[in-house]
Amino acid sequence: MKEHNRLRIERLTARYARRIEETRPTAEAEFLREFDALRERVLRPQMEEFAGELRKAGHAPRLVFDEGHGRPSIELALGLREATATRNVVGFCVIRWTGYPLQVLAYLEVNPTPFDLDRFARPADVSPERVEQLLVEAIEQILVCNAP
Numbered sequence: 001m002k003e004h005n006r007l008r009i010e011r012l013t014a015r016y017a018r019r020i021e022e023t024r025p026t027a028e029a030e031f032l033r034e035f036d037a038l039r040e041r042v043l044r045p046q047m048e049e050f051a052g053e054l055r056k057a058g059h060a061p062r063l064v065f066d067e068g069h070g071r072p073s074i075e076l077a078l079g080l081r082e083a084t085a086t087r088n089v090v091g092f093c094v095i096r097w098t099g100y101p102l103q104v105l106a107y108l109e110v111n112p113t114p115f116d117l118d119r120f121a122r123p124a125d126v127s128p129e130r131v132e133q134l135l136v137e138a139i140e141q142i143l144v145c146n147a148p
Contacts, residue, residue, distance in 0.1 A: 031102045032072065034123035035094050038104070039074050043092055046131050047076040050139065054078060068093040069114065070105065078139065083146040085111030090138035092126070095119075106131075108138040110145040 001009075044063065051061035060079030068075050068091045075091030090108045097103075104126055106117040117134050120126050 028102060035072060035104060038123040038126055042128050042131055043074050046135060050135050051076060070095040078142055080146055085146050088142045090135055106134050108141060110142050
């Protein structure tokens with residue numbers, strides 16, 4: 001075999017092996033540890049900040065843990081005064097669907113139809129900037145759904 005073809009096959013097989021490794025499901029325990037870290041480091045502080053703004057506007061928001069669609073989870077229940085919807089939350093949870101690797105699901109739920117906002121392959125993919133944008137857009141949607 002010519003040297004340049006041998007090197008090419010070597011690079012292709014290395015790339016192939018790397019792609020296979022990247023798509024292997026992360027061990028569940030490690031994934032859940034990463035989600036717990038994400039929840040405490042990013043999700044909870046940002047949700048608390050948004051809850052503070054909602055309180056200033058006269059609402060009664062609260063954080064809810066492990067009551068979402070999947071577990072573990074964290075939800076910001078907006079606590080809107082005079083809301084017409086029965087459930088106004090934006091949340092993040094770990095989902096386990098048959099045939100798919102574990103994922104982090106961002107969702108909102110208004111009266112009570114849930115709406116998936118985004119899915120993330122790994123907790124490390126959930127950036128603070130993305131969390132902030134998801135929260136503000138979900139709160140906007142919930143407010144619009146509840147406005148008279």
